[in-house]
Amino acid sequence: MALSTGKGHPRAKASTQGRDMEREEIAAADGHERKRRERRAPKSCGCTAGVPVHPQFVGDRVVLVTPTALSAVSQAGQPAPPNRPLRAAPPASPCIPMLLVGRACPSPPPTGCKTSCSGGAPGRTRPTCITGNIGLHPRHLGNLIFAFSFAPRSLIMPESMPTAPAIRIRDRRTPSLTGAGRVVLFVVLALASLSLTAAARSSSGPALLQQYCFDCHADGARKGEVELDAWLKASPSAESAAHWQKAWKITRHEFMPPAGRAQPSPEERESIVRWIASEKLGVDFERPDPGRVTLRRLNRLEYEFSIQDLFGADLASESSFSSDVSNASTTRQRLRDRLPPDETAHGFDNIGDFLTLPPALLDRYFEIAEDVVSRVVSLDGPRPPEQKFQPGDFAKAASSTEKVHAQTLSVETHHAGSYRVEIQFTVGGWQEYGGAYDMAVRMSETVLGQDRIDIGGYKTHRYATNLHLSAGRHTILLSTEPKVPDFKGALKALALRPAARLVGPLEQRHLTYPEPHQRVFFKGEPPRETRKRRAYARDILERAASRAFRRPVETATLDGLVSVALQEPHFERGIAHGLIAILTSPQFLFRSETQPRPNDPSTVHALDDYALASRLSYLLWLSVPDDELTRLAAQGRLRPQLRAQVKRMLADAKAERFFEDFPGQWLRTRNVLMTPVSMRAGAKLDPVRASMKRETELLFEHIARRDLDLIELLTARYTFLDKPLADYYGIPGVPEQGFHRVELAPESRRGGLLTQGSFLVSSSNPNRTSPVKRGLFVLENLLALEPPPPPPNVPALEDVNLGDTSKISGRERLALHRADKSCASCHAHFDPLGVALENFDVLGQWRDRDEGLPIEARENTLSGETLTGVADVRTFLTGQKRRFYRGVSEKLLTYALGRGLDPADAVTVDRLAVDLDANGGTFSTLLMGVVESPAFQMRRGDDGGTRSATRGFVPSPPPPEKRRPPKRS
Known part of the structure; x- marks a missing residue:
């Protein structure tokens, strides 16, 4: 039977008036047919049945049966047959259609889970809820559901109930037919044009908040300065959005309700999270917003690698020498070391909101540009190799x-x-x-x-x-x-x-010119004729600027650069001035992107191929796109070849930058180089700090390049060691030179990130271990669960006066701190993970006792598991594989976008986690999922216009008295 789309099937209205109008339209459409049937058929009863559709039934199956089939199923104690309507003999009761939703209802059925008849035989009522089996996608929760028979249609209308959205069955007796096929009923989900998702969640969200949250956050109770009843009534505003984003985050991350309180089921929690996102934060789950993009300055690493790739040489490595050996110490610094450290936010130092450009930094860029150009352009002619x-x-x-x-x-x-x-x-x-x-x-x-x-x-x-x-x-x-x-x-x-x-x-x-010089002056010596010299200068600067700006240079900008260069009678010196202008241009220092409507944040558009090439290049190489990416972007053919280009880029030596930088920040391996320890401990640790960092980087790179399950970061029974680190761990048989893959013995306590020195040292205090830091690292970085900040005026464990703790273990010391209820609710989520790792000391080495006391590496999680040692932690985390996938997805997406994630990004993150789970958790699934996501390939317009900061930049040469030539090499 075809699905009618006439007036009998209008969209449900959110208001009572809308529902009344809808019922009138339905009645009018059916009125004539009803009167005709009443003349032909015997007197029948009118049946109604309110069936709860609770959010926990999302993804369950739905079946429509007749009373006869219902009786048979109930007596057999078996669920209804899956994925198809049931055929039945003519029913004994006139109450025919029954919509069965989700799991079995208790017996006797709750309110709203029964039928009632009038005009028929008294006492003939039957329960209507049993276990059913037809797939219901989460996105269709709350949609209109139509039940059809060969008699006039029956419309199931949404109706509010005290604890969950409900539907009401409105039907009439079907005319008597002959044979076993007298009644055939269909359940049709109106998936496209009849969505009532928002209407369903609008009732489920507040109801669930009231059920689980109002005791502490409503009716005058405002723990943590959270007043949900007031927030629900508040008009939309920036302040209101900030409140709801906080509620969304701590609910999604499972920190509320606190331990000891009634907890929503996973489906109920998801319903709350989605309701807040859609109703209060404006998230469109069908078309998620790709998010805002902040004008991003190059961070220190990106700046150094960009210059290195522009000129084809490491111009400021530790081994650099000046021509004057006595002055060599002034040029040994890497470019990154000559810039102030970049601020870290959301776990990374490439976050655009925090990459500001103070005047002092701009002065430093000019100094570095002059120094770099002086070593690129050989003003004294050819040099010895x-x-x-x-x-x-x-x-x-x-x-x-x-x-x-x-x-x-x-x-x-x-x-x-x-x-x-x-x-x-x-x-x-x-x-x-x-x-x-x-x-x-x-x-x-x-x-x-x-x-x-x-x-x-x-x-x-x-x-x-x-x-x-x-x-x-x-x-x-x-x-x-x-x-x-x-x-x-x-x-x-x-x-x-x-x-x-x-x-x-x-x-x-x-004698010859150095390679960087030859790369700039790619046509050799300048011609003598003025017109040809000008054309050559234009070619040089257009090529250099287009690569540095990561897109074709605009005509006005190029004219300005050529004007700067030609003011110098010495051709090479003029080009040097032009290069300095390029390296200090906002179009180089900032990663700007062309927008069709730059001042309209309501518009969303796909990135052009140049911007996409730049995003891809800075993700995997931390540098400017190479010639092949630029060529494909110019031809508009980058997107069709995206997968092939990603594979090519990962095979390039420059991808080592990604494999060092991303895990270095996500897993904090960089921190092991600077984590303070006591002087006595430092004598033992310092020689292997760099090896600890490299061990974790090599494990991540090995898993990624071989496309293994990323969960092996936690479970690998092998690692990568050099001789000093192997001796430090007590692992024999490692060759003298370089790093080697080492298979770990079955009895080895090592294996996976949680036993590696980079994690164990960087998550400790200078003089003792920190179960809090270790557990929090696992929770935030591996499971993507970020707890709320600690309550105000609550000191850190290090600052708490616990009296004489010389005769108590670290576990007992932590328990004293957790005695404060304001601390316990959050600590209960991560302390067990850290306590179970207490056998590893500050230096990352195994111990059985701590200051003479036996180690008690045992703690219970909120979910009831007992964790005793690192092996149990590994088992616990592998059981949280979907959360781990969500965690790594959040981290890589944050790193790729250079911004903190918004609620709308949760749609992308959840999809990535699902894809990882379905494809063996491979790195290629994760990387391509990020690269092909709308958040990476699209953008929203800026407030005020990003391009306004860089468009049409025309450098002005300094006044003659201020101008100084580049340093001679």
Whole structure:
């Protein structure tokens, strides 16, 4: 039977007047047919049945049966057959249609779960609720449901009930037919045009809030300054939205109602969350808002990598040398180290709202731009070739079991000739290993320098000389006398940090321009003719600006750049001024995006391909798009090839930046490098801090590149270690050089992130472990459950005077702190996770006792599990796999968008979690889900217009008296 869409099927009205009008239309449409049937059929009764449709039944199945079938099912004690209407013999009762929703109703049925007859045989009533089986998608909860037979249609109308939305069956007796097929009833979900989702939630949301929340947050009770009854009555405003966003967040993250209070079921909680989002925060679940985009300044890493990729060289690494070796210390800093630290928010340092541009920072950008350009543009003509070497390029000349007395560097010369060899090294160490040592630096039997050095403070020594070298391989040797003991890697970390530069051959015929210079002046030497010089300058600056601005440079901007360059009679010097203008332009320093209607925040549009290429490049490379991405963007063909490009970009060496930066912030591996510990503990920890950081990064990269289940971050029975860290953990058999995958023995206590030093150290206090920090890290970073801030005037555990705690365990100390009820409600969510990890000490090493007291790594969770040790925590978390997937989805989406997530983003996050669960939790599912999401590929217009800050930037050259040429290299 076809579904009618005439007047008999209007959309339900939210108001009582609307429902009355609807009933009148239905009655009018059916009036004539009813009178005709009454003349033909015997007197029948009018039946009504109010059936509760509670939110907890979302996703359950629905069946429509006749009383005869109902009786048979009830007697058999079995659910109704799935996915199809039931056929039945002619019923004994005139009350025919029954809509069955969700789980079985109790017997006797509750109010509203029964039928009543008038005009028929007395006492013939039957219950109408049993377990049924027809799929009901959550998005269709509350939609109009129509029951059809071959008799006149029956409309099921929504009607309010005390605790949940209800529906009312309005029907008449079907004319008697012959055979077993006399009555055939259908349930039809009006999925497209007849949605009543908002109407259903409008009644369920407030009712559930009243049921679970009003005791503490209404009728004069305002715990935590939350007054839900007042908020419900308040007019929409920014303040009201802020209130409801707070309520939405703590309800979604399951921190309210507090432990010990009646808890909503998962379905009820979801109903509350969705009602707040849709009714109070304006979230459209069918078409979620891609969200606002703040004009984002490049953070320190993005700035450094962008400049590095623009000019094809690491222009400010730790091994950089100036031409004046005595002044080398001024150029050893990386670009990131010359900028102030970026503020961190939402767990990351690339959040646009917090990347401001104070005047002092702008001055620093000008200084760095001048310094960078001075090393890119060779104003003195061609130079001798040079090779640079970092501390990691040097190898120890003795095994770790011996006294380390030398470090070596192997270099290769392609031509015989004169070379300049420059060596510099920093010597340091703790005073207990201090003393005087004779240091000698040799190259191919030639002594480059010899000096007496003191270990005990950090001092830099430099040697430089010119040598005639043959073509081939040569060795630079740094040796000490007496031999410096390598106390388990301390020498590598603290005693000797060498770097070297080999310049040559110095003969004229070997001179050439450095690669960065050749990249800028890509057509070679400038022509002599003025017109051609101007065209060449335009080509150079257009190419450089388009790459730096990440889209074709506008004509007005290019004209300004060319004007700046041509004011200098020296061609290369003029180009240098143009490059400085590019590197200090807002179009380079900020990640701006073109918008069709930039000042209209109500509009939503897809990003153009240039903006999409930029987002993708800064996500995976932390830098500007390369030539292939730019070419596809120019052709408008990036979106069709998005998956192929993501695969190509991950295979590029530049993707190592992502695999270091994202887990470094999400899992806080960066923090292990700077987490303070006591001086005594530091002597043991400092040599392996960097190795701890690298262990976690390599595990994440291994899982991501092999497309394994991301839950292996927690469960892996293997790890990645170098020799010093393996010795620190007590794991034998790891080779001397580099990192290696190590399979863990079945009895090993290690395995997964929660046993790695990067997590255990960075989540501890300087002198003792912190179950609070460890448990909170797991809750926030792995399960995406962010507790509300602690109550005001409640001190941290470190600041609480608990009296003499020398004879109580850390677990007991924590219990004393939790005695405050205002603390206990939140601590109960995360303390058990931290307490179960107490066998690992401040340094990330195993212990059985703490200050003479036995470790009690046992605690009960709110859900009743007992966690005893890290193995139980792993098991508990793997049982929360969907939450873990939601957690990593939130983190990667935040990192990719450069902003905190809004309630509308929960739609994307939940979809990502579902997709991960359905596809084995693979990294490719997560990454492509983020990249293909509307939040990543679309945007809303800005308030005030993002492009207004950067559009048409035309640099003005400084006045002659203020202008200074780039530094000579």
